Amino acid sequence: MLRDWLRERFEDLGRSTDAEELALYILMLSQGIATLSNALGDRDYVQREVERVENWLAMQCPPANGGNKN
DSSP states (O other): OHHHHHHHHHHHTTOGGGHHHHHHHHHHHHHHHHHHHHHHTOHHHHHHHHHHHHHHHHHHSOOTTTTOOO
C-alpha cells in the first residue's frame, strides 16, 4: 500500500516518530491535488502544487549534510 511505502520513506529519513502522520498527510495532499486538478480542468495546478509539496518536504527532511553535495 502507498501509505506503508511513504511511511517507510519517512522512517528512512529519520522521522520515525511521526512517519505515519507524515505519510497520511502526503497521501491526502496528492489525492486532493489530483481531484482538484481534474475538477478544475487545470493541469498547471498540479505543477504549482508539486512545487509546494517539494518545498514542504525539503523543510521536513533536510539533507543530513546541510544540502552540500560534496
